[in-house]
Amino acid sequence: xxxxxxxxxxxxxxxxxxxxxxxxxxxxxxxxxxxxxxxxxxxxxxxxxxxxxxxxxxxxxxxxxxxxxxxxxxxxxxxxxxxxxxxxxxxxxxxxxxxxxxxxxxxxxxxx
Amino acid sequence: xxxxxxxxxxxxxxxxxxxxxxxxxxxxxxxxxxxxxxxxxxxxxxxxxxxxxxxxxxxxxxxxxxxxxxxxxxxxxxxxxxxxxxxxxxxxxxxxxxxxxxxxxxxxx
Numbered sequence: 479x480x481x482x483x484x485x486x487x488x489x490x491x492x493x494x495x496x497x498x499x500x501x502x503x504x505x506x507x508x509x510x511x512x513x514x515x516x517x518x519x520x521x522x523x524x525x526x527x528x529x530x531x532x533x534x535x536x537x538x539x540x541x542x543x544x545x546x547x548x549x550x551x552x553x554x555x556x557x558x559x560x561x562x563x564x565x566x567x568x569x570x571x572x573x574x575x576x577x578x579x580x581x582x583x584x585x586x587x588x589x590x
Numbered sequence: 591x592x593x594x595x596x597x598x599x600x601x602x603x604x605x606x607x608x609x610x611x612x613x614x615x616x617x618x619x620x621x622x623x624x625x626x627x628x629x630x631x632x633x634x635x636x637x638x639x640x641x642x643x644x645x646x647x648x649x650x651x652x653x654x655x656x657x658x659x660x661x662x663x664x665x666x667x668x669x670x671x672x673x674x675x676x677x678x679x680x681x682x683x684x685x686x687x688x689x690x691x692x693x694x695x696x697x698x699x
Contacts, residue, residue, distance in 0.1 A: 511686070519677050521634065521689035533686060568633060578624045579687060581633040 481505050484569050484582035491559055492590055498545075499554045499585045501569030510552035511570040511579065512544060521568070527552055528574060559589045594682035594690070602696045603670050611693045613680035614662040623656060623663045626679040628692070634679060638665070670697045 482503045491497055503510060509528040515521045525544045526533045532544065541557045556563060569582040595614045603609045613623075624639035640647045640654045640663065647654050651670075656663040667674055675697045681687035 513689070518691060519628075519694070520691045521628075521679065523686045523688060526686045535686075577622070578626075578636040578639055579634075581635070583633050 482569055482571055482580050482582040484567075484585050486585060487583065488586050488588075490588045490590065493559055493561060495559050496555070496557045497559060497587075498556070499567055499569075499587075501552050501554070501582055503550055503569075503571040503580070505571055505573075505580060507571035507573045507580070508549065509572050509574045510546070511572070512552065512554050513568040513570060513581075515566045515568060515584075517565075524554075525552075556587075561589050563587060564589045594680060594688070596680050596690060596693055598693060599691065600694045600696075602698060605670060605672060605697050605699050607670055609665075609667045609670050609674070609695055609697075611665045611678055611680070611695070612662055613664070614660075615682065616661065617682075617684070618661070620683065622683045623654065624681065624683065624687075625652075625654060625665045626681065626689070626692075627676045628679065629676045634689070667695075672697050672699050 484501045511526045512524040513521055523535050524538045527546055543555045545553045566584045566586050568584045570579040572579045597612050621642040625637050626634040627637045628634040638649050638652050638654050640656050651668050653666040677692040677694050679689045679692040681689045
């Protein structure tokens with residue numbers, strides 16, 4: 479019944495590893511997003527994606543890559559994890575030409 | 591881009607008092623103004639929004655007002671309660687929503 483679901487909720491991993499976070503939405507929205515929230519609560523856009531275009535925030539390292547198998551899914555793959563990647567990652571979706579975003583519950587990533 | 595300024599960054603009020611958070615934007619083409627609330631450890635959630643053809647919108651104890659001439663919009667919370675304590679965001683809207691750090695509101699019982 480959850481509108482935007484992310485897995486896992488918590489992820490603890492070592493530096494240098496590669497990991498993925500999955501996101502699915504059942505709202506029929508046409509656009510999905512990934513946000514990163516740091517310890518100071520700064521919520522920063524990383525990517526937005528619909529079936530026509532991928533918009534990448536230029537400050538995001540290329541170790542981060544979104545992968546969308548279909549319109550309802552946008553997964554986040556991270557290569558060579560670094561300590562500074564520790565944060566909460568939120569997936570969100572929207573219907574581009576209408577209103578606001580619906581967020582997932584977040585994935586707390588800790589790199590040790 | 592990131593052209594919305596939000597003030598204050600932190601706000602403490604006594605329970606029962608009102609709280610006002612203001613956002614100033616620069617893009618005259620902006621036509622959608624949402625407010626999000628993020629409680630500790632939870633996801634941001636849309637609580638109220640307004641479009642540029644409306645000057646004010648209310649939903650129980652919260653309201654948003656828009657001043658297009660001055661290019662600012664504000665969130666008003668009346669009769670604040672401890673559960674109103676959260677971080678509030680007024681993202682810059684466009685192709686992507688830019689959220690920033692928001693306003694941390696603490697309601698003191």
